[in-house]
Amino acid sequence: MRLQCLLLILLLPLSTTGFAKKLYKYQDKQGRWYFSDKAPVTEQPVEVRQLKPVRKQRVWLEKTGSANSPGFLIINQYPGPIEVAVDWRDHHNLSATPQLPHRFVVEPGRSDNLFTITADDQAAESRFTLEYRYVVGRPLPDYASRVHYLPPLAPGRRFQVSQGFGGEFSHHDPQNQYAVDIMMPVGTPVHAARAGIVLEVEDDFYASGMQQAFASKANSIWILHEDGSMAVYAHLALEKAQVQPGLQVKAGELIAYSGNTGFSSGPHLHFAVQVNRGMRLESVPFQFMGANRLLFEPRQGDWLEGLTCGLDVKCN
Known part of the structure; x- marks a missing residue:
């Protein structure tokens, strides 16, 4: 046979991690040009160009x-x-x-x-x-969230929800139906909303736009929770991730800095909780804990405030 x-x-x-690369162009004292993917040790001016990620x-x-x-x-x-x-x-x-x-x-x-x-x-x-x-993620066809999430912000920082569940601009597909967008300047610290293990880190994209080509080019971090759900933090800043795949993180821990990468009309953080349903990722409803320690479903116009884990704030 x-x-x-x-x-x-x-x-x-779910996209795969790319490797960030830069091209360094510089001259030596004799005027000869050099190109390298490693930062040179030189007193001469260096031109740096960000290259496309390699999957x-x-x-x-x-x-x-x-x-x-x-x-x-x-x-x-x-x-x-x-x-x-x-x-x-x-x-x-x-x-x-x-x-x-x-x-x-x-x-x-x-x-x-x-x-x-x-x-x-x-x-x-x-x-x-x-x-x-x-x-x-393992298949969870009947999943329903039974825990709360901290706002993914530094303690004491306050930012407003610009798009909530079912938002007309971009939250109308299964992956994003129950997502929230939080307006914040580029470089704002992003903290874990819930404890888990880091599954994936995209850290190499540097551009944004409203064309569909940018839909898969947002820097993001995926964190797997103990109940099998996964949180996604998207539109993060270039090369600012503070975690790596396989790392266990606690609720409230710094994981990245916000940016304006991928399909985006302006600087913000996109946050969603997703599960594997029928070989596709779908977002699910969740609740944040408010500054008054009450749980609420985030809506457009709501203000979120970062909290500190402690006796009166239970962190999952």
């Missing part, structure tokens, strides 16, 4: 086993679980165990063998192409 295979990865709904792949479908009966596993480099959907793109004279299409929940690291492919007729030629896509 001759078995031919091709693996394909489809577009995933890093974090999930692989890997082939194992024998050539006649290959198995497949997933390598997950996220510090949290993912859900992976695997299906045939094309196949002939083959069967999979378990049958495809199939969804798998994969913890961080290298999974056990997930499925095996065998020929229906060992004497005939076989071929197949696989495709897979994934979503960060």
Whole structure:
């Protein structure tokens, strides 16, 4: 039997981390030009240019086993679980165990063998192409928030909600329906609204605009909570993240500085709580704690004030 295979990865709904790079252009004392991706040690004037981020792949479908009966596993480099959907793109004279299409929940690291492919007729030629896509987070189809969130601000700082749940400008799709936008100047400290583990950090984008091309180019931080939900903090400043994937953070801890990157009409912080529902990320309603220690659903025009965790402020 001759078995031919091709693996394909489809577009995933959570972007992967890029590596920030700068190009340094300078002259030496003799007038010779130099170009480097590392900051030079020189007294001469240096021209710095920000380069586009280079994407890093974090999930692989890997082939194992024998050539006649290959198995497949997933390598997950996220510090949290993912859900992976695997299906045939094309196949002939083959069967999979378990049958495809199939969804798998994969913890961080290298999974056990997930499925095996065998020929229906060992004497005939076989071929197949696989495709897979994934979503960060385990599936939570019936999730409802039962905890409160701190306003993602430094203690004592006050800023106003410019767009609340279901906002007409940009909060009308499932990922953003229950998001809030908080007006604040570039460089404002952003603090964790709830404790969790940092899943992903985008720190390399430097531009903004109202064209659709900017929709996936906002600096952001994703934090996984103990109940499986994830908070996203978006439109952050270039190279100002104070955390990295895998780091455990406490509620109220400084994680970044606000910016104006991605699909944005002006400086603000975009905050949402999302869960994996049906292999796609969807936002869910949540409540902030107010300065009066009462819980409330944020609405356009509300003022948020940063709080300090303590005896009268319980931090999740």
